[in-house]
Amino acid sequence: MLDSTPPRSTYSPITLRDLETIPQIAALPAETRLQLSAVARVLPFRVNRYVLDELIDWSAAPDDPIYQLTFPQPGMLAADDLQTVIALLRSGAPAAELEAAVRTIQRGLNPHPAGQITLNVPTMDGRALRGMQHKYRETVLFFPAQGQTCHAYCTYCFRWPQFVGLEDLKFAARESEQLVEYLRRHPVVTDVLVTGGDPLVMRTAALRRTIEPLLEARLPGLTSIRIGTKALAYWPYRFTTDPDADDLLRLFEEVTERGMHLALMVHASHPREFETPAAIAAIRRLRSTGAVLRCQAPLIRRVNDDPRVWAELWRAQVRLGAVPYYMFVERDTGPKEYFKVPLARALAIYADAQRQVSGLARTARGPSMSATPGKVVVDGVLESGGTMHFSLRFLQGRDPAWVGRTFLAEYDERAAWLDELRPAHGAPEFFFQRPLREQQQQR
Template sequence: MLDSTPPRPTYSPITLRDFASIPQIAALPADIRLQLSAVARVLPFRVNRYVLDELIDWGRVPDDPIYQLTFPQPGMLDDAEVQVVADLLRAEAPGGEIEAAVRRIQRGLNPHPAGQITLNVPTLDGRALRGMQHKYRETVLFFPAQGQTCHAYCTYCFRWPQFVGLDDLKFAARESEQLVEYLRRHPDVTDVLITGGDPLVMRTAALRRTIEPLLAARLPGLTTIRIGTKALAYWPYRFTTDADADDLLRLFEEVAERGMHLALMAHSSHPRELETPAAITAIRRVRSTGAVIRCQAPLIRRVNDDPQVWAELWRAQVRLGAVPYYMFVERDTGPKEYFKVPLARAVAIFGDAQRQVSGLCRTARGPSMSAMPGKVVVDGVVESGGRLCFSLRMLQGRDPAWVGRTFLAEYDERAAWLDELRPAGDEPEFFYQRVLRETQRR
C-alpha cells in the first residue's frame, strides 16, 4: 500500500439543519436562501468540508457543476411547490404542517421507478426481503441498514427516498444471514452488489459483517462482490487517513485472497472529482488491493451534458487505472425535469465523446436507461422505411432471453425515457410489454 496522504480535514457532515449557516449560502439574498431551503426540505441535502472546499468552484456558482450536483436549486421543483413550502417556512408554520406539505410533494415525484418495489423485491419462504432487490438473474442488490446514507447527496440521485424519512419506501437490511440463505437457493447468482446510500459510510467492522459471511459461505455460484460508492469522489480519505482505512483495504485484499473478484462501482460524475491529490491517492490505494474500479454516472444537464466533459472524464479514469463502465440516462424520478437530457442529444453527446478517446476509454456503455424491462442502450439513430428511428438494444433484461435483442423506436427529439417512445412501424407495442403486464398482475 502507498503512504497515506497529509492529515485529512475533520469529517463533519453538513445537513439541512446547518444549511443556512454555510457562509456561501448565508451571503445569498434572503429570497434565494428561502427558496433553496424550501427545496432542501423536499429533496435530501448533505455535504462535507471536502466537497465545499476542494470540489466546488465558488467563483462559478450557481453554474459550477459540482454545486449543481450537491446543492438544491429552485428549478428542481415546480414553482408552485417551492412557493408552498417557502410560504410555510416564512410564516414559521408548525413542523407537522410543513412535513405534511413536504410529504405530498415527495410522493408525487415517482419515488421508486422501474418496479423497484413492485417487481424487484425478492421473497424467502414467502416473506418479502425489503433489504434486497433481484431484478436480473445473475445479480442481487443488498442494502445494509448502516449504509443507507452518503458522504454527500447528489441532487439527481434516483434513490433519494432512502434519505428523506419515507420509511415505507426505504430499502434496508439488518442482517446478512438472509442474504446468504437466499444465495444458496439461487445458485445462478454470480454477483452481489452492496449498495445504498453508500456502504462506505460504514465503519470497516460493520462492512465486514456483511462481506465476511459471503466469503465464509463459499457459495459455489458467487464470484463477484461489488460495492456501489461515491466515496472516492466525496470523501477519498475513507481509503487513506480515516482511522480504519487500512483495515478497509485489508478487507478488500481478503476478498481477492478467497478467489473472488471485488469491484468498486464508483459514481464518477465529473472530471474534477478525480483531480485532487486525495482522490488520486485513494484510487491508487484501492487498486493496490487487487480491486477493480468501474466508473459510472448518469448524463445530467448542467453537470456533464458536454462531450468534452465525458471525454476528459474517461481519459482521467483510464489514466488512473479505473474502467469507464456506463453512461446512464437520468431516471424518471425526483427532479428529473431539471436534469433530463433528451435521448437524441444523449446519443450525440455519447458519440462525440467516444470519437475523441482511445479504445481503452470506449469500454463505457451508453446512453443506457435502467428501465422497467432492463438496461436499454440507445445505439444511435437510423432510417427505416423512410423514417428516422432510435436503434435500441437490451444490455440486461428481466428475462435473460431479452439480452442482446435489438429493436426500433420512432424518433422523437423530445423523448427522454423509454416510456416516452413508441415502436417503429406497425408494431402496436414493444416485445417486452405484454410480458411485463402479465408479471404485474401476478
C-alpha cells in the same frame, strides 16, 4: 499500499439545519436562501468540508457543476410545489402541516422508479425481503442498514427516498444471514452488489459483518462482490487517513485473496472528482488491493452534458487505472425535469465523447436507461421505411432472453425515457410490453 497520503480535511457533515452556516450560502440574498431551504425540505441535502473546499469552484456558482451536483436549486421543484413550501416556511406553519405538504410532494415525484418495490423485491418462505432487490438473474442487490446514507448527496440521486424519512419506501437489511440463505437457494446468482446509500459510510467492522458471511459460506455460484460508492469523490480519506482505512483495505485484500472478484462501482460524475491529491492517493491504494474500479454516472444537464467533459472524465479514469463502465440516462424520478437530457442529445454527446478518446476509454456503455424492463441502450439513429428511428438494445433484462435483442422506436427529439418512445412502423407495442405486464400481474 502507499504510506504517504495528502493532508486530511476535517470531516464535518453539513445538513439542512447547517445550510446557512456555509459562508457562501449566508452571503446569498434572503429570498434565494429561502428557496434553497424550501427545496432541501423535499429533496435530501448533505455535504461536507471536502466537497466545499476541494471540489466546488465558488467563483462559478451557481453554475459550477459540483455546486449543481450537491446544492438544492429552485428549479428542482415544480413552481407550485416550491411556492407551497415557501409559503408554509414564511408563515411559520406547524411542523406537522409542513411535513404533510412535503410528504405529498415527495410521493408525487415517482420515488421508486422501474419497479424497485413492486417488481424487484424478492421473497423467501412467503416473506418479502425488503433489504434486497433481485431484478436480473445473475445479480442480487443488498442494502445494509448502516450504509443507507452518503458522505454527501447528489441532487439527482434516484435513491433519494432512502434519505428523506419515507420509511415505507426504504430498502434496508439488518443482517446478512438472509442474504446468504437466499443465495444458497438461488445458485444462478453470481454477483452481489452491496449498495445504498453508500456502504462505505459504514465503519469497516460493520462492512465486514456483511461481506465475511459471503466469503465463509463458500457459495459455489458466487464469483463477484460489488460495492457501490461515491466515497472516492466525496470523501477519499475513507481509503487513506480514516482511523480504519487500513482495516478496510485489508478487508478488500481478503476478498481478492479468496479468489473472488471485487469491483468498486465508482459513481463519478465529473472529472474534477479525480483531480485532487486525496482522490489520486485513494485510487492508488484501492488498486493495490486487487479491487477493480468501474466508473459510472448519469448524463445530467448542468453537470456533465458536454462531450468534452465525458471525454476528459474517461481519460482521467483510464490514466488512474479505473475502467469507464456506464453512461446512464437520468432516471424518471425526483427533479427529473431539471436534469434530464433528451435521448437524441444524449446519444450525440456519447458519440462525440467516444470519438475523442482511445479504445481503452471506449469501454463505457451508453446512453443506457435502467428502465422497468431492463437496461436499454440507445445504439444510434437510422432510417427505416423512409422515416427516422432510434435503434435500441437490451444490455440487461428481467427476462434473460431479452439480453442483446435490438428493436426500433420512432425518432423523437424530445423523448427522454423509454416510456416516452413509440414502437416503429405503427406497431401497437414493443415486444417486451406484454410479457412485462404478465410479470406485473403475477406479482
